[in-house]
Amino acid sequence: MTFLMFNVTSQAARMDMVDVSNNNGYMSTAEYVSMRNEFGVKAVTVKISEGTTFKDPYAASNIANVQAAGLYINGYHFARYATKAQAIAEADFAGRTAKAAGLPVGAVLATDVEAEEQNNQSKATNDRNNAAFMQEIQKFGYRADIYTSGSWANNKMTIKSKTGWIAAYPYSPAGKNWYSSNHAWQWSPSAKFRISYGGFDVSQLNSNYYTADQKSKVKPTDKAAVKQQNKTANKGKVTNKAKRGPHLKNTAAAQTYNQNGTFYPNTTLNVRTGAGTGYSKVATYYSGESVQYNQVLIKSDYVWAHYRRANGQNGYIALGVNGGANYGKRVVGASHAYYTVKSGDSWWSIAQCNGLNMTALASQNGKTIYTTIYPGQRLVVR
Incomplete structure (x- = not known):
């Protein structure tokens, strides 16, 4: 899209x-x-x-x-x-x-x-x-x-x-x-x-x-x-990376938030047994895949997501650098994705681009397929 x-x-x-x-x-x-x-x-x-x-x-x-x-x-x-x-x-x-x-x-x-x-x-x-x-x-x-x-x-x-x-x-x-x-x-x-x-x-x-x-x-x-x-x-949130070896466990107290969402990596990421680069690698996620998580931890140099793996054990994946680049897209709870209408768009073309039925697309935006849409208008597509 x-x-x-x-x-x-x-x-x-x-x-x-x-x-x-x-x-x-x-x-x-x-x-x-x-x-x-x-x-x-x-x-x-x-x-x-x-x-x-x-x-x-x-x-x-x-x-x-x-x-x-x-x-x-x-x-x-x-x-x-x-x-x-x-x-x-x-x-x-x-x-x-x-x-x-x-x-x-x-x-x-x-x-x-x-x-x-x-x-x-x-x-x-x-x-x-x-x-x-x-x-x-x-x-x-x-x-x-x-x-x-x-x-x-x-x-x-x-x-x-x-x-x-x-x-x-x-x-x-x-x-x-x-x-x-x-x-x-x-x-x-x-x-x-x-x-x-x-x-x-x-x-x-x-x-x-x-x-x-x-x-x-x-x-x-x-x-x-x-x-x-x-x-x-930012006390306790950002530390000097130069003072820590890259393979040491993160020792700063984590800030933990209960948050349900889906993470879509844009690069290859390792899954670890704990929220830190020093923990064991147990799996890998690749760009194009997604993971459902239920908790976010801000810990030292990284922001981590916690999720329950298929084997019932805990898994942790880095969402990005604390205060820096993200490693993918995070969709939280019932967050919506939007599409901005361009000249020449129709209910059918927008629905096709987003894998939707055009009637369902119109309905979730409080409209019908007979409602006129205009360039610059924002529509919910997810």
Whole structure:
């Protein structure tokens, strides 16, 4: 399938804000400093929670490392609510989770409204539920906003002028500021940064809403302060490789996260009996294969996934370098894959490219095969 990839150095749309989640894995302060200094990023919005049960395992480290890099920090909650009561319950869960993760008072905690639960509701119901969520979230000291797609804004829910964070991915974002009357316009899901692996959601800010009511921990130009806070934020997460032989067991205490997902290696990787390069090799995975894992460990130089092998024994495979390159693609839980519609596409052609029935493809996007699709529109393909 073909995804739109943007050369971020040649496009007119600014990269004012980046949003990250568990799908991006562990992000170091050095990566955020690079985003700020080399690409002009001002703010980062991190995933906090989803529904009333999921807490993003990387939220706390992302918040600490973003602040250490001297950037503004915000959060978002992926909404699953379909009723007012559920919206209030999710706001309470998101607020408590954000507090525990260290999101500072005054930050934005947006509700990300794009799920099937809201697609099945009327505009009036979604408006009522979103209002309830935002009113409740303010009780925790956070400012509220709504994130949604351009095709949903003012169709599935009301997004007033001077509010809202809207996603729309045109073939070329150059030369036009889409959604200039809203707080932010997310213009690409696949921007690249020099020292970070994978594609990132990037947004242009049209107001100071996502850079207000909080103070950065350090000034962007204060290199000594950045270095010190980098050291504090990443304490125990990144070690000096030169002090350790390549075959020694990792001895630093691991950070462990319960996370179910699928990992698709892009290179040959060894499976080991423990989370470290000094443990015995017991199997091998190759590019094109996949492994279902149930736990992630950040341990010294690498990020590891734990899984149960066919023989019932534990297996560990490296997902990538801690704060560096990933060794493949990680699809977490019920994460979706998206396809951006191009000129000439049809329900049939997109379904064929993704191994889907076109009726099923349309249905999972809340549409029928008779619904017109437009270039720049984003469709769920998995």
